[in-house]
Amino acid sequence: MVAVKKIGKLEAEIITVGREVLTGKTLNTNSQWLSGKITALGGVVRRHITVDDRVQDIAKAVEESLNRGVDLIIVTGGLGPTFDDVTREGLAEAFKRKLRLNDSAVQMITQRYSQLRGLREEEVKLTGLQRRMAEMPEGSKPVMNPVGVAPGIVHECGSTLTVAMPGVPKEVEGIFESYVEPLIRRRVGGFQLYELNLLIAGVSESIIAPMVGEAMKNYAPIYIKSHPMGASLIKLDITCGGKDVKEVGDRVLSAASFILRRILQGFNDCSGTRVVNHPFNS
């Protein structure tokens, strides 16, 4: 269970384990996917961290996230059977617990191999390396991996819940959707995130900046992010989250109208400006 400090708020950090990300071989799409999901559910992602496949590096990253007191830590990668899959050891060190063979995890792994190979469970014999996937810090619980074999690992430490999962994107998505998402939904509940995008051409970001600041003040708690998209093209993302769909939508639309009106009023200062489009995505 996730303990949440403020009702309706859930702060999360995402730790990626894998040298392939640090060498630039692999693009960290897992962190993006998880962040999009958590944000849409009403959570707030505070940090992404990527570390090498080294026990000390993993342990330190997890300890630091625990010390920052976030509600949810998601760790991806390093739970497989190979020599450089050492997330289990890193977690044990961070939690100051011993690594032990977990019987339910052995059961889950056996069941997954039997399903994937079309064997009866009695026919599945796990090798030593395959049994490693069932080792977990004492006090942790395994979570079924609906896509691959290695189970996820869940651990409570104070008010922080840590969920570790293998790094294969389909497995991250499988474990998140089957286990983490329902858990966040129960805690945050009924949250809606609205976003409106304005693409504005012919004006520099520094001219739009004061209008954005004013709009954010007038229509708080909205958030407006401006993205320079190349020569004199600015994308504004206006977002607002909350439980009352109508109120949230109104707020976002009002802020957009405010900015558009200000641009039109200031036409002498920023001639050539035009709003390219403003699709409304709920």
Add this chain to the structure above:
Amino acid sequence: MVAVKKIGKLEAEIITVGREVLTGKTLNTNSQWLSGKITALGGVVRRHITVDDRVQDIAKAVEESLNRGVDLIIVTGGLGPTFDDVTREGLAEAFKRKLRLNDSAVQMITQRYSQLRGLREEEVKLTGLQRRMAEMPEGSKPVMNPVGVAPGIVHECGSTLTVAMPGVPKEVEGIFESYVEPLIRRRVGGFQLYELNLLIAGVSESIIAPMVGEAMKNYAPIYIKSHPMGASLIKLDITCGGKDVKEVGDRVLSAASFILRRILQGFNDCSGTRVVNHPFNS
């Protein structure tokens, strides 16, 4: 200048500043691009960190990287003119320096605007927000941005060099290639990274794992990373770096032959296995 603790070795960390990455809106391609570049140049990337557009979060991330004593910290994002561009403030706090208007930075910004708008430099009048881009922690130096307007910021702190640059990918690439890359080349010098990829079908990762472990021991200092690519398909990346091209190449080829021979010898144990391809990429 980058101070390097071990000759020929350069440890780096990459800090990304931007809420758009933490909400999943933007994929962190900058970190991947920078990591690929630094790795190919012979450096080692130890960590990626992404934080929100908040002064405290940026300051803490930079302080932590400084405390880990890496040689190079690259910070991307948050150097533009908008309200949420607060990397300057975060850096000042981390370096414990005051933020001051930097005259060379004002000069660079004026020069870039005059180039981009086809004006004479005397005709360029900077607004207050545009002048913000010239504010830097005392003791920092501006670095010309060959693509956009906001200059990069360079700061030495003990043996650590911090280089901050705006987050627009083309600007990251421009500042890295014009300023950081020559600097890393001078320090690491003549490094070559070799990589060979083996795609192996019909055998599970846990069967290949012991062979990989043995090959890494026998042909040290090579590194082999195995990537599960879906149902019984494993990609092995065998990499080795060094200054002697022939020695490095030999080592990688020997390790690959060792693994291939072991798979063929163990054919009874892992029948159905085949090596799909083994392109050699230098």
